[in-house]
Structure formats: C-alpha cells, structure tokens
Amino acid sequence: MEDKLRSIGDYSKIKMIQSVSGGDINQAYFVETAEQTYFIKTNKQVPADFFQVEAEGLDRIRDTKTIHVPEVFHYDIAHNDEEIYLLMEWVEGEKHTSTGKWLGEDLAALHSTHVGKQYGLDSSTFVGEIRQENLLFDNWLDYYREQRLQPQMNLAISKGRMSGKRLERMEQLLSRLDQYIPSKPRVSLLHGDLWGGNWLAGLKGTPYLIDPSIVYGDPLFEIAFTELFGGFPGEFYASYQSILPLADYYEDIKPLYQLFYLMVHLNLFGEGYGTSVDRILKHYTV
Structure with missing residues (x-):
C-alpha cells in the first residue's frame, strides 16, 4: 500500500489503516497518512479492468459538474492475476436536513x-x-x-x-x-x-x-x-x-x-x- 501511495506522490507516514465496508466484492480500507485520508479498495478476483471501469464512470459523472463523486487518485489494471488497487478520496460527513x-x-x-x-x-x-x-x-x-x-x-x-x-x-x-x-x-x-x-x-x-x-x-x-x-x-x-x-x-x-x-x-x-x-x-x- 505504501508503494501505491508513493505512486501518487504521497511519501508521508501512514498513521492508520482500518478495514471498512466496501461491498461484497472488494476489500476496502480507510487509510490515513500524515498528508491525507484515502478510501482504498483492493481485489485479485475480478477482471483486469474492474477498477478502471469504475474510475472512468466516476470521471464521466464528474465531468457533468452536476453532482459530487469521490476523486480518483489511482487505479490498477491487473496483469497475471495480481492484486489490484483503487485509491480514492475519503468522503465522510453527516446527513443534513437538506x-x-x-x-x-x-x-x-x-x-x-x-x-x-x-x-x-x-x-x-x-x-x-x-x-x-x-x-x-x-x-x-x-x-x-x-x-x-x-x-x-x-x-x-x-x-x-x-x-x-x-x-x-x-x-x-x-x-x-x-x-x-x-x-x-x-x-x-x-x-x-x-x-x-x-x-x-x-x-x-x-x-x-x-x-x-x-x-x-x-x-x-x-x-x-x-x-x-x-x-x-x-x-x-x-x-x-x-x-x-x-x-x-x-x-x-x-x-x-x-x-x-x-x-x-x-x-x-x-x-x-x-x-x-x-x-x-x-x-x-x-
């Protein structure tokens, strides 16, 4: 995980890694570094482009400038059944009355x-x-x-x-x-x-x-x-x-x-x- 964070320019110390709910398919983690917080999903049981498709879908919605989606920092395309990663913005808040x-x-x-x-x-x-x-x-x-x-x-x-x-x-x-x-x-x-x-x-x-x-x-x-x-x-x-x-x-x-x-x-x-x-x-x- 450190290597993935360095690939996006975050060389700071990892302060916390905590497993969180990420659906039935992926392993998901809350990761906090000295620089930022992330939502990171991993898998090695899915098609090679699984995270790429998700990232491109988020990008296409974001491009409309109509509704918020998490920022995507990095996604892997699998080679030889290796574990792949998707690094995104950690989104956290509480529902407002509106x-x-x-x-x-x-x-x-x-x-x-x-x-x-x-x-x-x-x-x-x-x-x-x-x-x-x-x-x-x-x-x-x-x-x-x-x-x-x-x-x-x-x-x-x-x-x-x-x-x-x-x-x-x-x-x-x-x-x-x-x-x-x-x-x-x-x-x-x-x-x-x-x-x-x-x-x-x-x-x-x-x-x-x-x-x-x-x-x-x-x-x-x-x-x-x-x-x-x-x-x-x-x-x-x-x-x-x-x-x-x-x-x-x-x-x-x-x-x-x-x-x-x-x-x-x-x-x-x-x-x-x-x-x-x-x-x-x-x-x-x-």
Missing part, C-alpha cells in the same frame, strides 16, 4: 445533461460482478431489450434459474416489450446502479454518488431502481420532480425497469429473488 433535497436536485441536474442522441454506452461496464456489455443504439427500447433483459435471461438459463413457465413468460414479455417501453425517451447520463448503498453524505451533508455502472438511457430507469430496495428520503423524490417531473406512464413501466435489477440479483444471489421476478412477469403476460 441532504435528500440536494440529492434529488443534483440527480435531476445529472439527468438533464445531454451528450449525443444515442442510448447505451461505447464500452462495457459491470453490474456487481457481472460484466455488462454495451453498444450504442438509436432506440432505447432496442437497447433495453437486447443489451439488458436478453443477456440476463440467457445467463439465468445457463444457471438453471430460468425455465418452464418463467422462461415462457420472459420470452413473451420480450416479444411485446414495445407495448410498454418508450423508443425515444430523454437521453440522460445515468449512474446505472443507484440503490441506497451507492450514495453517501460528505462534508456539510453534501450528497456523493459512488460505484457507478454508467449508461445513457431513460432517467425513469434510474428512478425505478431507487424505489426497489429503499434508502432514499421522500424529499429526494419531491425535489427531483420539481426539476424533472416523472412521465405519466412511469408507474406502468416501473416494474419492467426494476425487472432488470431483479434479474441481476437472481443471477448473482439465487432463487430468493425468483418470486419477485415471477410476479412482474405474470403481471405483464398471460
């Missing part, structure tokens, strides 16, 4: 940025440990069906978690997805994995986004995921809608957007998420 409001406003500002007219992304990302292959599409419906739902369906089939009536309903839904998902919604830069554990409060309650899986797509896709597992205050939604009101059809398509994330969880964690997947499929099919 933190939820600021988060909603800042996310709406992020979603209001437009870069091009295509949906998807020009590179792959990760959702958890699963590599998310991306391409750029002129049509959001096609991207969502071909790059999101179909690959998760195929992965579930390979894992023995998609067969029988579940598979029949999934195939039926994909064939009629154009009845529900819009073809040309707003093109927004999305965090892409925004559940309650992927935002935190920094100094003076300023909200920060962490661990992105960026994509250009329908902002309702992002909002639907925030509602799936909780972790967002009511004022977040009110302030977001004061800038970007939710479309009239949002409640009709929200379960279809949540279906992607439930499929990811089905593939990562197993049949505990199968009932939720089945409930959505049953609602939209016969």
